[in-house]
Amino acid sequence: MAAQTVASTTESTVDLGPATALSCRECGHRVPLGPVFACEECFGPLEIAYDFSAYDTEELRKTIEAGPANIWRYAPLLPVPADVATKPNINPGWTKLVKADNLARELGVTGGLYVKDDSGNPTHSFKDRVVAQAVEAARAFGYTTLSCSSTGNLAGAVGAAAARAGFRSCVFIPHDLEQGKIVMAAIYGGELVGIEGNYDDVNRFCSELIGDPAGEGWGFVNVNLRPYYAEGSKTLAYEICEQLGWRIPDQLVIPIASGSQLTKIDKGLQELIKLGLVEDRPYKIFGAQAEGCSPVSVAYKEGHDVVRPQKPNTIAKSLAIGNPADGPYVLDIARRTGGAVEDVNDEQVVDAIKLLARTEGIFAETAGGVTVGVTKKLIENGLIDPAKTVVVLNTGDGLKTLDAVAGTGLTATIRPNLESFREAGLA
Amino acid sequence: MAAQTVASTTESTVDLGPATALSCRECGHRVPLGPVFACEECFGPLEIAYDFSAYDTEELRKTIEAGPANIWRYAPLLPVPADVATKPNINPGWTKLVKADNLARELGVTGGLYVKDDSGNPTHSFKDRVVAQAVEAARAFGYTTLSCSSTGNLAGAVGAAAARAGFRSCVFIPHDLEQGKIVMAAIYGGELVGIEGNYDDVNRFCSELIGDPAGEGWGFVNVNLRPYYAEGSKTLAYEICEQLGWRIPDQLVIPIASGSQLTKIDKGLQELIKLGLVEDRPYKIFGAQAEGCSPVSVAYKEGHDVVRPQKPNTIAKSLAIGNPADGPYVLDIARRTGGAVEDVNDEQVVDAIKLLARTEGIFAETAGGVTVGVTKKLIENGLIDPAKTVVVLNTGDGLKTLDAVAGTGLTATIRPNLESFREAGLA
Structure with missing residues (x-):
């Protein structure tokens, strides 16, 4: 399915559980579930509309409490299929x-x-929560590549989630990031592309790519998959x-x-x-x-x-x-x-x-x-x-x-003997 | 209670749940629970002996399954009091x-x-599991300072656990460790003492300190608390x-x-x-x-x-x-x-x-x-x-x-435009 920036009115047949449509936060216009993020009427942000009407409160509570120790315990309240916990996913959440x-x-x-x-x-980081959702939306829409622009946490979260879930990943970052951040994002083995420019240049390039045939089949977690991700x-x-x-x-x-x-x-x-x-x-x-x-x-x-x-x-x-x-x-x-x-x-x-x-x-x-x-x-x-x-x-x-x-350091330095220990006032 | 290297035969009245004694792994000699780690008979390592005889299998299973999402779900099988989950502790475990x-x-x-x-x-790191046990032993024995020698993971685990559990901490490391490791250990605010020497010197110094009045009231997690820690x-x-x-x-x-x-x-x-x-x-x-x-x-x-x-x-x-x-x-x-x-x-x-x-x-x-x-x-x-x-x-x-x-890095570097993206073979 091609990336789109504005909602079409084509019917969607994807199974995303209780999610029924995308609804514009500004004007309320509704469109079918799809890889779109801006309202065709007013360009307002689209968000997920749900049908929770069939739920019995106490049954729902029991289902949740018996669920896995991750975000999928709340699958009945999220834009994911009911069997989401059986899919390969990095399964974040249920943190302390x-x-x-x-x-x-x-x-x-x-x-x-x-x-x-x-x-x-x-x-x-909490980014694992949002990326895990984007992965399931990407799967539903038939995407095979996960992408994003990032300066750190998101790159790692997308790389890791794509690896587990069996997607290709291609993440864009400014080429001159600190080496440590590059390692954290590169270790998962996806494409990690340095852009000669700053973060704004990276973002602008990603927007270009979404509108181009080259971006076909690509799910940008925080752009065309944003309503699900969020x-x-x-x-x-x-x-x-x-x-x-x-x-x-x-x-x-x-x-x-x-x-x-x-x-x-x-x-x-x-x-x-x-x-x-x-x-x-x-x-x-x-x-x-x-x-x-x-x-x-x-x-x-x-x-x-x-x-x-x-x-x-x-x-x-x-x-x-x-x-x-x-x-x-x-x-x-x-x-x-x-x-x-x-x-x-x-x-x-x-x-x-x-x-x-x-x-x-x-x-x-x-x-x-x-x-x-x-x-x-x-x-x-x-x-x-x-x-x-x-x-x-x-x-x-x-x-x-x-x-x-980085300023945090040793509170004392001593020689390896008790005399030096006492001199330092540590006894 | 003073630090001891060899078990005495003094009776212990500490409540460490199902733990009943320390038992020598080599000769089987038993001594009361205490802050000791070597057998007085043969200098073999002491380990915890338990009395699990009162447990009904299915009741125990239910207790565990209804327990918290951390190691304390297994409190009936560990040297900790039954109410351990109510104490301040870093609560590790139940990892994926x-x-x-x-x-x-x-x-x-x-x-x-x-x-x-x-x-x-x-x-x-898994060190949180062992340090969490040492914390509860230290509490039972009336220690007020947690200590260890370390070159990394253990220092951070002890620092964090001591902070949460309300102990003073004093951790010894070689003074010339990498700055990043020093920050990771120092951030928890305990004493972090650099020893002028290598890791062997640090260890030798800690052994000296345990035998000295200056070490009174100190629980060295991997020395005098080692049977519990392990x-x-x-x-x-x-x-x-x-x-x-x-x-x-x-x-x-x-x-x-x-x-x-x-x-x-x-x-x-x-x-x-x-x-x-x-x-x-x-x-x-x-x-x-x-x-x-x-x-x-x-x-x-x-x-x-x-x-x-x-x-x-x-x-x-x-x-x-x-x-x-x-x-x-x-x-x-x-x-x-x-x-x-x-x-x-x-x-x-x-x-x-x-x-x-x-x-x-x-x-x-x-x-x-x-x-x-x-x-x-x-x-x-x-x-x-x-x-x-x-x-x-x-x-x-x-x-x-x-x-x-550190050799892991960018898979490509491109200019911020589609032409450069295509040239790099990423489309």
Whole structure:
């Protein structure tokens, strides 16, 4: 099936479980399920529409609880066929929800503080969740090559998922990335193509390729498969609630890159309420950005509905999207739920990485430093209520952003004897 | 309680669940549970003796299956109190057992090939399993500081576990380790002490410290807490069997460093048989070493019962123990079960890392390259039966040994246009 950028009205016969159509987030126009991402009427973003009407709440709960220890336990709520767990897939998810009592004490949280630690995914970032969805959509649409543009986490996630699922992969990155990141993406054996240019050039090239016959049979996970890909973030909402005993937490702190993750977590929570799987109670969603790339935070504070693009300059590179597509939706959700959007500077990001590691033994990538740092700030300025439950997302692994904390080192150097040990004051 | 190297006969009143005593592996002499590791009679290694007599098989199975998604589901079989899951601990385990169908095709395995992927643990190596046990022993014995000598994985595992569990940590490493490894160990905020000397000097210093009043209150996870620590490896056996539907696989391929992991996996399998949780059927255990540190493999091939120490020289640094303490026990197990011990050279290790990544999307550290490489070799030389089940262990994460595959890189570099893309033959 050829890649398309705009929905056609051709009927689709793919089996993607409860997914029934694509629906425009802006105008509500519906089109059949297909590899398209923009509305033919208004060019708004398409998202998945479902039919959940046949589900009995308690039967659904039992099905989920008896399901595998990965995202496919929620197959009845995702755009995947019912037998998805039998297909070769990297099977991410069901990561730990850590009760962070030590961190809670440091931050003065008494209502229960939890870290949803997505560094436990197969390639150690939340990207495995969204890519796993894209793989199943690619399979349904008959694609044989998985592709994306990336500067890091996504390249590895696509490479690994394609290897397991039996797809060819061809990933595009700026040619001058750090050698470590290149190794992490290249190890899975797919095509890893360096583009002579920056990330914007890579993106522009990918858009060209999608419209060209050369891109025929190619599923770009975050472009023509984006509506399916994005749904993977809903599983974070499902897991958090199930792990809390089918309860929505009072407050969630979520990082913002494109903003897609935050909006899909909100969508997931709304679905759980409608399905009766959780009690319908108020929750507040807080968005977290780095000061060096804070277009949504700035818009929030200035009271705007639209987001003015920024040129990113922060160590939190996995969040460094200067023109976040879902920014307006994030603003809407933060305001509607009584949450907020806040940012912290790079020094605060590093401090927060160290704080989380020192209190909970979790080594987060810079994006996790952003959410923990923003949580601390929001407690200090009174926007997060420390007497109520707080769930903070860590979406990646510190091993991938070692440079950010390179200053961390030995606390002492001694000669190999007890005298030197005592002199250093370690006894 | 003061650190001791040899067991006293003082009665112990600690609650470590089903653990009843320490028993000498050589002479069977029993002493009360305590922070000791060598037999006072013959200086043989002490290991945990249990009383499992009260367990009903089917009730035990139900208890385990209803337990948490970590090693504490097996609390009734470990030296930990019954309420261990309520204590602050890094909670490793219940990692994925990946059905590796793509790798099976490449290696010609038709009986079912599985990779037990311990890179999914909190600090991404199997060390989290053993350290988690040591933490609970340290708690029971009233220690307040956790310590170890390390060149990498263990330092991070101890740092993270101590942070979560509320212990001070003081880890000793050679002062000139690579900066990346220092960061990974230092990030958790404990004392990280560089010793001016090599790893042998670090070890010698730690032995001195254990015998000194300065070491009072210190639990060295792999020295005075070693009997408890080592039991963590049993959980690999339990998980593999439970994940296979309570069945022992026909063949297991396990890396050898000290040999402790392999012997404890065998112990775990024997326990499951005695408890009636699995059918008593033959299984073969294969040990895997790197050629550059292959003392057990050499002894196996030469038909010796003892192991002649080697000076390690291999990229598989996490397995580079030239004088493995449990070498003789490994030889015994390999021979008794009809398995073998084999080694592969560094080039084969790298090839195997790439093979596993390319087929299954799993990026293993060098130790995983050793087990996969040895599996391939054992199939080729007819010692592993490809028509029967094979389980291969991956005990660590490729992100920690990037240098080993540093040659992996871009498959093409192009200009950002379709013409250049076509010229590169990528269309």
